[in-house]
Amino acid sequence: MDGELKNFIKVWISATISIAYCYYISARIKAGVFRLLSVLPVCALFLLLPLFFSSVHFSELTAFFLTWLANFKLILFCFDQGPLVPLPSNLSRFICFTCFPIKPQQNPNSPTQISKWVFAIKVVIFGVLLQMYEYKQHLSPTVLLVLYSLHIYLELEFALMLVKILVFITLGCDLEPQSNEPYLATSLQDFWGHRWNLMVPAILRPAVYTPVRRLAKRIMNSDQALFSGVFAAFLVSGAVHELIFFYITREMPTGEVTWFFVLHGLCTATEVAVKRTSLVQRWPGVSSPTVSRLLTVGFVVVTSGWLFFPPLIRSRMIERLANEAFLSIDFVKHKLFYF
Incomplete structure (x- = not known):
């Protein structure tokens, strides 16, 4: 350590x-x-x-x-x-x-204004998750998938909370929000563009989507250019995720995570194109918020279990995260006791 x-x-x-x-x-x-x-x-x-x-x-x-x-x-x-x-x-x-991912607003909310109860609940949930790894062999694949998802989400939350406090103290600025109730997404466009990992679309939009769409407009119609911009943003995101997976697993990329983002890029671009037509109006049930939320979240969960998480599970990266968390806790306890 x-x-x-x-x-x-x-x-x-x-x-x-x-x-x-x-x-x-x-x-x-x-x-x-x-x-x-x-x-x-x-x-x-x-x-x-x-x-x-x-x-x-x-x-x-x-x-x-x-x-x-x-x-x-x-x-x-x-x-x-x-x-x-x-x-x-x-x-x-x-x-x-x-x-x-700093949000340069004039009057940012102090990190201390965040509900202490919400933070305490997240800490308790994280502690329970760590203990559940001891019973991993008795858990179903579906429960393990939920366990892994919560683990990664909460660790990122805690890391960003620490950065948020430091940035507020030094600059008086706030961080961009990480997510906005992604389980309420009514479409893939809503999920990826407005609810999940918002700091990434904020970068990919000006760096990839806008220039690709602008260039594509010179040789394509507006719908095809939009499709190209959306697909390019997802393709770049997949490539960067593949690189990050290599950093944390130190195993050669399998392409699965790239295919995950390619699939979602194609589906999101198709969804945007369909919305620009009158096809959605022919199936009013699909446009119902409840039905669209179930379809959207279900699609994300199923494709994540199929393409996104397998490389992490095979490399035992999630278990290494848990072991490192335990080691960090022991390290802090030892330092405090020694002090």
Whole structure:
């Protein structure tokens, strides 16, 4: 654990120095290809940094904040787009805006305003989940799938809560919400665009969807261009997820998670195209909120169990997450007792 913490410090010092270079050097280069060339070495470094960890937690978080968020934001910054434009007033803001999904509002809600009961309930649920791993052999595949899903969701919630507090203290800013009651989604477009992992669509929309749709309009009609933009965003998301899965499992990609996003990209694009016609009006039952929610959530759950979770289960990554959580708890207890 001590070695991983030292690696964590080294990695984030390297990241801070690299982002400072972008702030002081790259920002002075005219937007366009030359600024992009100056930033590409930093992007390449951010692709390598998650490999410095053996811990699943550190690899996953570093990959998410640097390989995904920071790299996409820096590429947008090269063309005077994205959340780094206009240039933040100081280096600390530039670093935080680069690495974290920050929502620069004037009067953000303090993290302390979040219901203590809600947070306490989540902590209790997480503790129960960890204990359930001891009875893993007695649980059905469906129950295990729910267990794994909740585990990943709650760990991300706790990590983002810590970042949220630090960002609020240092900058007085809030984080973009992670999700918005995804179980209430009435369509795939609603689920992926407005309810689940909202910080990712906020990056993919200007970085992939908009430019691809704009280029496609030159050779296609508007519906085909829209389809191309949606599909391209899902394809890129699948490729990045495949990379993150490699960081945390250290196994060669199988393509399953990419196919998961390709499937959802095709279905979402088709859904958008169908909505633009009068076909939906012929089946009023399908447009019922209750029915559409069941169909949407059911489709996400079934396809996740088919394509998204198998690589994680085969690599025993979820169990490693649980073991690391126990080790972290023991490490903190030992340090507190020693102190």
